[in-house]
Amino acid sequence: MPDPSILDHYASEFALVAGERESKGPAWLELLREAALQRFREMGFPTLDDEEWKYTNVAPLAKTAFRAADGAAVDGLTIDHLDKLTLGAMDCTHLVFVNGSFAPQLSRLRPVPDGVRIGSLASELQRSPLLLEPHLCRHARFEEHAFVALNTAFLRDGAFVHLPRRKVLTEPVHLIYVTTGNGSPRVTHPRNLVVAEEGSQVAVVESYVSLGDSAYFTNAVTEVVAGGGAVVEHCKLQRESERAYHVATLQAHLSRSAHFASHAISLGGALARNDINAVLDAEGIECILNGLYLAQGTQHIDNHTFLDHAKPHCSSREVYKGVLSGRSHGVFNGKIRVRKDAQKTDAKQTNKNLLLSEEALVDTKPQLEIYADDVRCTHGATIGQLDDDALFYLRSRGLGQDDARSLLIHAFATDLIERIPVVPVRTGLECLLMTRLPVGIEQKERA
Amino acid sequence: MLEIKNLRAKVGDREILKGINLKVKVGEVHAIMGPNGSGKSTLAQILAGRETYEVTGGEVTYQGEDLLEMNPEDRARQGLFLAFQYPVEIPGVSTTYLLRAGLNAARKQQGLEELDAMDFLTLVKEKAKLVEMDESLMNRSVNEGFSGGEKKRNEIFQMAVLQPKLAILDETDSGLDIDALKIVANGVNKLRGPDRAIIVVTHYQRLLNYIVPDRVHVLYEGRIVKSGGKELALELEDKGYSWIEEKVAHA
Numbered sequence: 207m208p209d210p211s212i213l214d215h216y217a218s219e220f221a222l223v224a225g226e227r228e229s230k231g232p233a234w235l236e237l238l239r240e241a242a243l244q245r246f247r248e249m250g251f252p253t254l255d256d257e258e259w260k261y262t263n264v265a266p267l268a269k270t271a272f273r274a275a276d277g278a279a280v281d282g283l284t285i286d287h288l289d290k291l292t293l294g295a296m297d298c299t300h301l302v303f304v305n306g307s308f309a310p311q312l313s314r315l316r317p318v319p320d321g322v323r324i325g326s327l328a329s330e331l332q333r334s335p336l337l338l339e340p341h342l343c344r345h346a347r348f349e350e351h352a353f354v355a356l357n358t359a360f361l362r363d364g365a366f367v368h369l370p371r372r373k374v375l376t377e378p379v380h381l382i383y384v385t386t387g388n389g390s391p392r393v394t395h396p397r398n399l400v401v402a403e404e405g406s407q408v409a410v411v412e413s414y415v416s417l418g419d420s421a422y423f424t425n426a427v428t429e430v431v432a433g434g435g436a437v438v439e440h441c442k443l444q445r446e447s448e449r450a451y452h453v454a455t456l457q458a459h460l461s462r463s464a465h466f467a468s469h470a471i472s473l474g475g476a477l478a479r480n481d482i483n484a485v486l487d488a489e490g491i492e493c494i495l496n497g498l499y500l501a502q503g504t505q506h507i508d509n510h511t512f513l514d515h516a517k518p519h520c521s522s523r524e525v526y527k528g529v530l531s532g533r534s535h536g537v538f539n540g541k542i543r544v545r546k547d548a549q550k551t552d553a554k555q556t557n558k559n560l561l562l563s564e565e566a567l568v569d570t571k572p573q574l575e576i577y578a579d580d581v582r583c584t585h586g587a588t589i590g591q592l593d594d595d596a597l598f599y600l601r602s603r604g605l606g607q608d609d610a611r612s613l614l615i616h617a618f619a620t621d622l623i624e625r626i627p628v629v630p631v632r633t634g635l636e637c638l639l640m641t642r643l644p645v646g647i648e649q650k651e652r653a
Numbered sequence: 654m655l656e657i658k659n660l661r662a663k664v665g666d667r668e669i670l671k672g673i674n675l676k677v678k679v680g681e682v683h684a685i686m687g688p689n690g691s692g693k694s695t696l697a698q699i700l701a702g703r704e705t706y707e708v709t710g711g712e713v714t715y716q717g718e719d720l721l722e723m724n725p726e727d728r729a730r731q732g733l734f735l736a737f738q739y740p741v742e743i744p745g746v747s748t749t750y751l752l753r754a755g756l757n758a759a760r761k762q763q764g765l766e767e768l769d770a771m772d773f774l775t776l777v778k779e780k781a782k783l784v785e786m787d788e789s790l791m792n793r794s795v796n797e798g799f800s801g802g803e804k805k806r807n808e809i810f811q812m813a814v815l816q817p818k819l820a821i822l823d824e825t826d827s828g829l830d831i832d833a834l835k836i837v838a839n840g841v842n843k844l845r846g847p848d849r850a851i852i853v854v855t856h857y858q859r860l861l862n863y864i865v866p867d868r869v870h871v872l873y874e875g876r877i878v879k880s881g882g883k884e885l886a887l888e889l890e891d892k893g894y895s896w897i898e899e900k901v902a903h904a
Contacts, residue, residue: 604755617745
């Protein structure tokens with residue numbers, strides 16, 4: 207039963223935000239927002255009774271009356287600082303969003319090929335709504351997901367990246383979402399749309415960071431539309447504060463012979479949930495879903511992926527790895543649906559978890575729904591501790607116990623970073639991981 | 654260099670070493686032979702610091718210090734090296750990275766400067782040539798996907814780079830064809846010198862054709878039951894381990 211008071215809270219927030227909006231924007235969007243609010247009020251926040259949420263309890267989030275965050279207040283915030291929090295200095299276009307609003311003074315725009323559009327969603331909705339209308343909110347379905355509904359109801363700003371046919375962007379596009387955190391619990395609803403038309407190529411990186419350690423709520427939705435033969439790399443670095451709630455949906459819609467890869471790196475948040483969904487809606491598509499989650503303390507990190515093989519001759523590769531210490535909790539749920547039509551599907555899913563303490567916990571659940579009869583689908587999940595034989599081997603060569611442990615943890619985790627083909631992003635993440643990986647802590651008691 | 658006195662050890666409830674006595678002087682090469690299950694590998698692993706085994710009695714002195722009190726990394730840094738019977742695969746860690754970290758940890762402990770990248774590279778290239786190891790192998794993850802022979806050769810390569818004072822080779826000969834065996838033996842012989850000692854643990858006499866030991870010991874049911882010169886290995890080869898079993902039974 208949805209808690210009526212919290213639903214009323216979001217309804218009154220909705221009215222408040224609508225009243226403050228300078229321009230309502232296109233009528234179709236206003237209708238979508240209202241429909242999404244309506245749907246959210248019907249559904250309420252999910253509970254542990256929902257199959258898709260049985261391992262992730264959002265009750266603390268659901269009972270907090272988050273207010274809409276104030277716009278782009280950026281006292282003393284510099285580009286250098288943002289680089290340090292994310293991937294280091296990269297020569298590419300950066301769009302920065304502070305508390306949910308585009309911050310032009312912190313953003314860096316670089317020349318792009320003719321016709322390529324990179325900008326804030328709010329301004330693009332004013333400038334070229336016709337470019338957005340066929341895609342925005344058409345793929346991430348708010349009818350089925352309360353958080354997507356909430357995001358859609360409060361849809362205001364985010365990034366819009368559009369590549370016309372055959373345009374190739376060699377540099378990545380870095381989208382940075384900063385929450386400054388100012389005491390009272392605030393929520394942002396970043397909304398991104400990436401449209402890569404036929405034969406185009408782009409790499410988009412989303413980084414979520416925080417300046418303080420306050421409790422806030424990020425509720426993001428990104429839609430990716432890849433046309434025929436398009437190549438889209440999507441990376442996400444989630445580095446929210448330790449008290450933050452981070453819920454995000456990435457919805458990819460792929461056309462014939464498209465190549466789409468998602469690399470989701472989750473480091474932060476008290477509670478983090480990623481839904482990564484790809485619909486393989488034509489033949490010859492190659493889809494890669496990779497993820498790395500490092501949880502410590504009492505962090506809870508949940509990755510839900512859904513690969514919908516709707517048409518024949520597509521392949522998907524999925525590798526998720528988790529390193530869990532302290533009393534943290536990791537969840538991996540990997541659903542693969544192979545529809546009746548999707549003969550010759552080749553799908554492979556792997557989830558590996560490294561538990562560094564007795565109290566760390568992981569729930570892993572592969573979910574294969576196969577309705578076609580000529581397919582190759584494999585899945586495997588492992589949960590283990592550091593290999594004692596490997597530890598002893600390293601120490602017998604002179605490495606100290608802590609060094610040996612961190613070397614093994616690092617080797618386990620970097621495997622996923624090395625799969626990222628976008629060089630500056632990979633390099634930045636490698637450096638970041640060096641500082642973030644747990645070292646020789648939490649020795650297992652030897653019996 | 655190494656003195657083992659009445660060493661006893663068990664794993665779980667099973668006693669494996671039942672009072673080992675052994676003295677290895679600097680400059681010497683000792684062979685420890687014995688049938689399967691006699692405790693050869695247990696002894697080798699205990700000397701390297703493996704904690705799976707529980708030492709229940711006796712003492713081990715290495716270069717005048719209590720070896721059993723030292724952790725595995727300190728033993729390594731002070732020049733003890735074990736060539737594993739079953740080298741471990743370590744995905745994501747290259748052999749060169751491992752060696753550089755190991756070598757520099759030892760140098761640091763000895764108050765020496767860390768080896769820079771260029772000097773290190775020169776060293777590993779030279780040593781790779783010595784054991785005829787393909788240079789591409791040492792930049793790959795440690796032992797990952799290596800053949801049995803490549804793994805053993807990698808152990809000897811690591812030994813050549815780390816230049817230990819006491820090297821223990823645990824059945825490094827098993828599973829090697831004759832060419833690989835010669836290469837491994839050559840690597841060991843190059844290390845031989847007045848300031849080092851080597852313990853060769855083996856089941857077969859074959860390797861000892863190429864690495865000629867000063868002393869040969871026969872380990873049987875957790876005890877050294879016979880010691881002698883290099884001719885003891887040939888006698889064992891000739892008469893088989895049943896000869897030892899009978900001798901022990903009659904004693």
